[in-house]
Structure formats: structure tokens, C-alpha cells
Amino acid sequence: MEAYLDNSATTRVSEAVKDIIVQTMMVDYGNPSSRHQKGVDAERYVRQARERIAATLKVKDREIYFTSGGTESNNWALIGGALANRRAGKHIITTAVEHAAVLQPLSFLKDMGFRITYLPVDEHGHISLDDLKAQLDQDTILVSTMYVNNEIGAVEPVSEIGELVKAYNEQILFHVDAIQAYGKYRIFPEKLHIDMLSVSGHKIHGPKGSGFLYIHEKAKVRPLIYGGGQQRGMRSGTENVPGCAGLGVAAMEAYTDFDRKVDSMRACKKRLMEGLSKVEGAHIISLEEEAPQIVSCSIEGVRSEVFLHALEEKGVYVSSGSACSSNKKTPVSTVLQEIHLSPQMQDSTLRFSFCDTTSFEEIDYALSCIRELYPVLKQYMRR
Amino acid sequence: MFYKTYLIKYGEIGVKGKNRASFEEALVSQVRAALSRIGEHFHVWKEQGRIIVDVLGDEKETDADEIIRELQTVFGIVGICPVVKAPLGTPEEIAPHVVSFLSELYHLKMDERWREKHGEQLDGSAEGLSFKVHCRRANKQYPVASMDVNAYLGEKILDAFPGQIRVDVHDPKVMVYVELRDEVYIYSQVLPGPGGMPLGTNGSAMLCLSGGIDSPVAGWMISKRGVTLDATYFHAPPYTSERAKQKVVDLARIISRYTGPIRLHVVNFTDIQLAIYEKCPHDELTIIMRRYMMRIAEHFAKEDGCQALITGESLGQVASQTMQSLVCTDDVCSMPVFRPLIGFDKQDIIDLSLKIGTYETSIEPYEDCCTIFVAKHPVTKPRLDVIKRSEMKLADGIGELMKKALETAEVIEVKA
Numbered sequence: 024m025e026a027y028l029d030n031s032a033t034t035r036v037s038e039a040v041k042d043i044i045v046q047t048m049m050v051d052y053g054n055p056s057s058r059h060q061k062g063v064d065a066e067r068y069v070r071q072a073r074e075r076i077a078a079t080l081k082v083k084d085r086e087i088y089f090t091s092g093g094t095e096s097n098n099w100a101l102i103g104g105a106l107a108n109r110r111a112g113k114h115i116i117t118t119a120v121e122h123a124a125v126l127q128p129l130s131f132l133k134d135m136g137f138r139i140t141y142l143p144v145d146e147h148g149h150i151s152l153d154d155l156k157a158q159l160d161q162d163t164i165l166v167s168t169m170y171v172n173n174e175i176g177a178v179e180p181v182s183e184i185g186e187l188v189k190a191y192n193e194q195i196l197f198h199v200d201a202i203q204a205y206g207k208y209r210i211f212p213e214k215l216h217i218d219m220l221s222v223s224g225h226k227i228h229g230p231k232g233s234g235f236l237y238i239h240e241k242a243k244v245r246p247l248i249y250g251g252g253q254q255r256g257m258r259s260g261t262e263n264v265p266g267c268a269g270l271g272v273a274a275m276e277a278y279t280d281f282d283r284k285v286d287s288m289r290a291c292k293k294r295l296m297e298g299l300s301k302v303e304g305a306h307i308i309s310l311e312e313e314a315p316q317i318v319s320c321s322i323e324g325v326r327s328e329v330f331l332h333a334l335e336e337k338g339v340y341v342s343s344g345s346a347c348s349s350n351k352k353t354p355v356s357t358v359l360q361e362i363h364l365s366p367q368m369q370d371s372t373l374r375f376s377f378c379d380t381t382s383f384e385e386i387d388y389a390l391s392c393i394r395e396l397y398p399v400l401k402q403y404m405r406r
Numbered sequence: 407m408f409y410k411t412y413l414i415k416y417g418e419i420g421v422k423g424k425n426r427a428s429f430e431e432a433l434v435s436q437v438r439a440a441l442s443r444i445g446e447h448f449h450v451w452k453e454q455g456r457i458i459v460d461v462l463g464d465e466k467e468t469d470a471d472e473i474i475r476e477l478q479t480v481f482g483i484v485g486i487c488p489v490v491k492a493p494l495g496t497p498e499e500i501a502p503h504v505v506s507f508l509s510e511l512y513h514l515k516m517d518e519r520w521r522e523k524h525g526e527q528l529d530g531s532a533e534g535l536s537f538k539v540h541c542r543r544a545n546k547q548y549p550v551a552s553m554d555v556n557a558y559l560g561e562k563i564l565d566a567f568p569g570q571i572r573v574d575v576h577d578p579k580v581m582v583y584v585e586l587r588d589e590v591y592i593y594s595q596v597l598p599g600p601g602g603m604p605l606g607t608n609g610s611a612m613l614c615l616s617g618g619i620d621s622p623v624a625g626w627m628i629s630k631r632g633v634t635l636d637a638t639y640f641h642a643p644p645y646t647s648e649r650a651k652q653k654v655v656d657l658a659r660i661i662s663r664y665t666g667p668i669r670l671h672v673v674n675f676t677d678i679q680l681a682i683y684e685k686c687p688h689d690e691l692t693i694i695m696r697r698y699m700m701r702i703a704e705h706f707a708k709e710d711g712c713q714a715l716i717t718g719e720s721l722g723q724v725a726s727q728t729m730q731s732l733v734c735t736d737d738v739c740s741m742p743v744f745r746p747l748i749g750f751d752k753q754d755i756i757d758l759s760l761k762i763g764t765y766e767t768s769i770e771p772y773e774d775c776c777t778i779f780v781a782k783h784p785v786t787k788p789r790l791d792v793i794k795r796s797e798m799k800l801a802d803g804i805g806e807l808m809k810k811a812l813e814t815a816e817v818i819e820v821k822a
Binding site: 328329330331332333334335336400402403 | 643644645646647648680683684779
């Protein structure tokens with residue numbers, strides 16, 4: 024049996040996504056910029072995808088820009104937002120638990136002369152609105168937060184942040200990294216005062232190499248990629264038509280039958296948490312009421328990488344910390360550090376993540392593997 | 407500059423008495439094997455004291471750097487000379503060929519490789535460029551003596567480039583070699599080969615290969631003496647990952663450019679390691695573990711017809727590499743254990759690994775089975791009798807585990 028519980032790393036594309044990708048690769052393979060019919064046909068896919076995505080967010084079509092994925096969306100939002108507003112100020116506020124795709128562009132901006140403030144988080148990974156309030160100043164041009172934390176599933180108070188920021192100064196750009204939230208929460212940027220929203224395709228059964236950035240029509244953001252002037256000059260380069268089309272279908276599917284899908288993920292989460300809570304030595308880090316698809320759990324005395332490989336042999340796929348950071352020599356997660364987990368617990372933290380098709384059988388199988396392997400692995404750990 | 411011919415110089419094998427012919431044959435076949443990685447358009451043949459490579463294609467097909475890079479992986483080669491050939495004739499007939507070769511070299515001086523070799527002295531005006539002609543009269547039928555050829559050609563060169571070049575017989579910047587054989591071979595550059603002895607002239611050995619920096623270098627060094635390699639790697643799933651194993655395969659592939667194909671035995675060592683961990687004193691874990699590794703490596707060595715083992719140990723580098731520890735590991739082997747790095751400092755080893763190209767792969771951060779269960783304070787001066795007594799605790803069951811490890815080992819044929 025196989026249990027793929029690493030859906031926050033990536034997901035399998037859905038049948039409908041696969042079909043439209045094949046169609047746009049094999050039949051309607053034109054360049055959307057071409058004048059002939061092949062081009063017009065291809066352009067139709069891009070337009071339709073944009074409409075489908077815009078509908079899920081209740082925003083205007085032209086506010087959706089296709090990118091190569093979540094990392095590009097975050098880079099563009101931060102660097103493009105900062106550059107366009109650099110005359111208004113040099114101060115950017117974010118949280119201490121952001122993904123590297125936010126932290127690294129910000130460190131680039133720091134080198135360029137911007138001032139970055141990282142808000143601390145409590146033991147559940149939440150920032151405090153009072154801290155935010157205290158940090159806002161006349162120089163602040165951009166506030167960036169994640170919606171759902173990729174490692175522990177913490178949900179930041181996006182709505183309150185938006186209100187607070189805009190009440191302080193309407194001109195401050197508000198960016199939200201929604202890569203782990205899109206498809207799991209109903210997100211309406213207008214209501215939440217969000218100016219920019221990053222989304223990745225492959226986390227929601229779309230293809231890898233696809234993603235988008237929502238940019239409010241009034242937000243001032245500079246393009247990062249220049250060239251043939253595609254996407255209204257904001258993001259040049261021939262549109263990745265199969266990627267866009269696949270992402271459009273994935274977005275539409277994610278919000279079709281939405282409540283049932285989220286309920287199903289949440290039921291998996293509950294079941295896994297119940298099972299883990301009976302394992303002596305397991306400390307669940309995630310809160311049940313937060314992101315429906317993520318359970319982070321530290322299992323005392325076994326290094327997460329060893330547990331991961333042992334589970335892998337049984338066909339159970341999980342992550343140690345965040346997948347993007349686990350191939351470094353010392354897999355230290357800044358998130359786990361920031362929530363003040365002991366180094367031993369950081370080193371033994373596994374992340375389980377679900378999608379709408381994850382079944383109870385998979386959860387139960389994973390639990391039985393953990394119960395079987397834990398006593399054996401624990402016995403042999405470094406003393 | 408495009409060369410249609412390369413002349414290969416070899417060292418030690420030239421003086422190996424009766425074995426010489428077979429050594430030369432081995433070198434020719436290794437040169438062929440190395441060049442076959444580029445293509446089929448090479449003619450490799452033996453000529454008195456030299457090996458000649460004729461490039462059959464035209465310029466567009468083959469890049470000189472590529473040929474030299476491949477030849478530099480062939481053990482036994484000490485020098486690689488890109489040559490221009492001319493028909494055998496009188497010194498008067500040869501002179502124009504030498505002059506035009508040198509004038510092309512002037513052009514070549516702007517070439518990066520040329521510049522690197524000779525430094526900035528060659529920049530700008532060639533004034534001060536000193537040379538010496540060195541003729542080798544391999545063809546003893548040739549009627550003019552070498553010294554006379556040298557003098558004549560030197561004069562012609564001076565005439566051809568007045569004011570740009572001068573003779574210096576003691577410390578010339580440029581050597582002009584002229585070898586008189588059935589044809590005339592004219593060259594000036596001698597690029598270094600790796601040295602050593604041709605592969606296949608010195609038997610085969612089993613390398614204990616880990617993912618670290620040392621063992622690939624150790625294998626390379628022994629192979630350089632003409633030894634073909636097989637290798638044994640120990641992995642410990644789930645404590646080591648599939649990526650750690652892939653890293654070892656990658657390392658084997660890199661050194662196989664020099665050493666030829668490697669039969670890599672991948673042994674699942676987990677159960678043995680756990681048994682040791684469970685039953686033996688923790689400060690002796692590494693020593694006992696290594697004793698079992700050596701036993702297994704020797705088993706496969708015998709199976710593959712190897713006559714020695716190779717390890718990357720360096721005296722005193724870690725607890726398991728003290729002299730006392732080596733005594734304990736050697737104790738289980740009946741074959742000689744070669745430790746070419748024994749007297750090397752870590753930095754020397756790193757320098758070599760950079761040179762042969764394994765360093766970048768070696769430092770990829772995947773844990774191997776040696777680093778998983780290390781005790782905080784391992785014994786540094788183990789006593790063989792104590793270790794043997796500790797090992798007795800494994801008596802019950804270790805035979806089965808060894809049998810299983812040997813039976814389940816996977817073989818990967820690695821080839822560059």
C-alpha cells in the first residue's frame with residue numbers, strides 16, 4: 024500500500040488538468056501572440072484560465088498575471104512592489120516564519136538599501152497585531168505575510184493585518200503568500216485589503232512551473248521580466264499555455280465542491296491527530312482548527328530524516344520540516360526555531376500533508392507504520 | 407590551432423625490460439578507450455618509444471581541448487604533444503615547415519592555454535622570446551647529425567623572425583622539438599599527463615568506497631599504478647538515504663574516467679550495524695563495524711579476483727584511523743590492504759580530490775553509515791584482544807546477518 028502524505032510539497036495533477044495540458048501541447052499548441060488561428064486558439068486557453076482564476080477570487084481578469092510558480096510570484100511582488108514605491112519609503116515588514124521564497128528576495132532588498140522588520144511569532148506561529156502596529160511607520164511601503172504556514176499550518180490573521188495596515192496608511196502595499204492557502208480557504212483580496220497574492224499551481228493538482236500573482240489594479244508594481252510585452256507588459260515571455268490552462272482547471276476544480284473537499288482534508292487531519300496523540304513520545308505541533316491539510320508532529324528520539332526513510336520503505340511519503348529546506352546539511356527550520364521548539368524536537372519533526380483525495384485508509388496505514396517502526400527506530404538512536 | 411596528430415610520451419613503462427611490449431599494448435588500448443568517449447575517428451598506433459594519435463576527422467568535429475582532456479585521464483601518459491607532421495627531407499626541406507609552425511604558434515600565444523603556460527612574457531611584442539631547437543634522430547638512417555640539424559634550423563628560425571626571437575640554449579622560453587622518424591614530427595608544447603602505469607598492468611583491487619573525500623582519491627591513486635578497480639559501498643537504510651547511495655555511484659563514475667569500469671557492490675549493512683550497536687560497547691562501535699566491513703569487502707574481492715583491498719584511511723585522521731585501530735581492522739584481512747593516503751594531511755587529500763574532480767560530489771551533505779552511530783568518545787587506542795572479546799558477543803546470529811548481507815548485495819556496473 025502507498026500513502027502519499029506530502030501534498031504540501033506537491034500534488035498529482037488531476038485528470039482534467041492532464042487532459043487540457045495534453046490538448047494544449049499536442050493540438051492547440053500555437054503561440055498566443057501569433058496572428059493566425061493557431062495563435063487565437065491558444066490565446067483562448069490563457070484567457071479562459073485567467074477568467075477561471077479571477078472568478079475564484081472575485082477579482083478582475085486583468086488583475087491575474089501568470090508566472091512560473093510561487094517563487095516567482097513572491098519575488099515579483101516583493102521586489103517589484105519595493106522598487107515601484109522606493110520613493111515613498113524604504114521600510115518593509117514581514118514575519119519571521121516566511122518561506123525562503125519571501126525571505127531571500129527580502130534579503131536581496133536589504134542589500135539594495137531597504138530596511139526589513141521581521142515580526143516574531145508565538146509558540147503556534149502567529150504574529151501579534153500589537154507588534155505589527157508598533158512597527159508601522161511613515162517609511163513603511165510594504166507588508167508581506169503568509170496566509171498558511173507551509174511547515175506547521177498556522178494561519179495568520181490576514182484580515183486583521185489588512186485592516187490595520189490600510190487604516191494606518193492606505194498607500195502601504197499588502198502582499199499575501201497564499202501558496203499553502205489557495206484552494207483550502209476562500210480568499211477574496213478586495214475584502215481582505217490584499218494588493219498582491221501569490222499562488223502556485225502544483226500545490227493544487229496543477230502542473231509544476233505554473234502559478235500566478237494577483238495584483239490589484241491600483242497597486243504600483245514594477246515588472247521584473249522584460250521582453251516581448253506579453254501580459255500587458257507586466258510579465259514578458261510567451262505564455263506557458265499548458266501551464267496556464269492546467270492551472271485554470273486546477274483552480275476551478277479546487278473551488279468546486281469546495282466545502283466537501285475541505286471537510287474531507289480536515290477529517291483526515293483529525294484522524295491522524297487522534298492517532299498520533301495515542302503514540303507516546305509524539306508531540307503534535309499543529310492546531311486542529313488551523314490549515315486543514317497540514318499536521319506537523321515531533322516524534323521524540325528519532326531523527327526526522329531517518330523516520331522519513333523508514334516510512335518511505337513502507338510506501339508512506341512525508342516531509343521532514345519543509346521539503347525545500349530539508350536537503351541542507353543541518354536541516355534547521357527557521358519556523359520551528361521561531362516557535363521555540365527545542366533543537367531535539369526540531370530535528371525530529373515530520374510534516375504530514377493531505378489533499379482532497381487523501382483517504383482514511385492512507386491515514387490508518389501511515390499510523391500503523393508509525394506505531395510499528397517507532398519502537399524499533401527509537402531503540403537505535405544516538406545515545 | 408587544429409592538430410591532426412598527437413604524440414604521446416610515456417615514462418616508466420619505457421624501461422620495464424621484457425614486459426615493455428605488453429605495457430605498451432595496454433597503454434595503446436587505454437588511449438583508444440579514452441578517445442572512444444569522443445568518437446571513432448582516431449587512429450592510435452605505436453612508434454618507437456612513442457604512441458601516435460592521428461585524428462581522422464576535420465577541424466569541426468574535434469576540439470583539441472577535448473582530446474587533451476581525455477588523454478589526461480590515461481594513466482601511463484607523461485606528456486601529450488600536439489604535433490605537425492612534415493615529410494622526411496633534407497634540413498632545407500624541413501625548415502619551412504618548422505618556421506610556419508612557429509609563426510602559427512605566435513598566433514597561438516593569444517590562446518588562453520598558451521598564455522597560461524607561458525605567462526605574460528609572451529604578451530605584446532615577441533621580443534625576448536627565446537628558443538632552442540631540439541632534434542631527435544629516431545630514424546638512424548637520416549644522414550645529418552642532430553646537432554647539425556639543430557644549428558641549421560635555429561639559424562633559419564632567426565632569419566624568419568628577425569628581431570622577434572633569440573636563441574637561448576640554457577633557459578629557453580620555447581622549445582622547438584623536431585623528431586625525425588618516417589616523417590618529421592614538429593612540436594613545441596608538452597602538456598602533462600597523469601603519469602603512473604597503464605591500467606591492467608598491475609592486477610585489480612577492491613576499493614572500500616564511501617561518500618567521503620578520501621576513498622575516491624585512494625582508489626584513484628592505486629589505480630594510477632596500473633590497477634583496475636572494483637568497489638564496495640555500505641549503506642544503512644533507513645539511516646542513510648537513496649541519495650547518499652546515488653552520491654557514491656556518482657563518485658565511482660567520476661573516478662571510472664581514469665580507472666575504467668568499476669563493479670560496485672552495494673551492501674545493506676543496517677542489520678549488522680544494529681546488532682553491533684545492540685550488543686557491543688559503544689566506544690568500540692566504529693572499530694567493530696569496520697572489521698565487518700573489511701570482511702565483507704574481502705569476500706567480494708575474492709569473488710571478483712581482486713588481490714588487495716584499498717581504503718582511504720590516513721593515519722590519525724579520526725579515532726578509527728589511529729595505528730592501534732588499523733591493527734584491529736587489518737587483523738580480519740588476509741589480503742594486503744593498500745592505504746595510499748596514510749601519510750597525507752587532509753588538505754593534501756582535498757587538493758587531489760579537486761584535481762581529479764570528486765570534491766564537489768564528495769561534499770554533498772548526505773549522511774553515510776559511518777557517521778550515524780558514532781559514539782561521543784570512541785576508543786582511540788583499541789586493543790585487539792579486547793575488541794575480539796567484544797565481538798564474541800555477536801557470535802549468536804552474526805553469521806546469519808553476514809550471509810544475508812552478502813546475498814542481498816546489489817551490483818552496479820559503473821562506467822564513465
